[in-house]
Amino acid sequence: MDVPRYDVTSAPPRKPDERVVIVGIDEKDIEWVKQYPVPDEKIANHLALVRNKRVFLLLTIIY
Structure with missing residues (x-):
């Protein structure tokens, strides 16, 4: 089966x-x-700053 790429x-x-x-x-x-x-509260507080900037896609990566 061919998969479009x-x-x-x-x-x-x-x-x-x-x-x-x-x-x-x-x-x-x-x-x-x-x-x-x-x-979670600390992460949520920082993400709220980003959310107010009309972000379309937000990825959170924790190492």
Whole structure:
């Protein structure tokens, strides 16, 4: 069965969409909070700052 594919390498370069935000939480952030796992309330408070910026897609990555 053939699966349709999109080759991103052949697409013309585009300006990044400013509505897409990737939020990463790494070891430095965890050390700053001094808690692991980082409490949901602290993450939610920071994500609320981003949410007010008309974000279309928000990815949260915790290392």
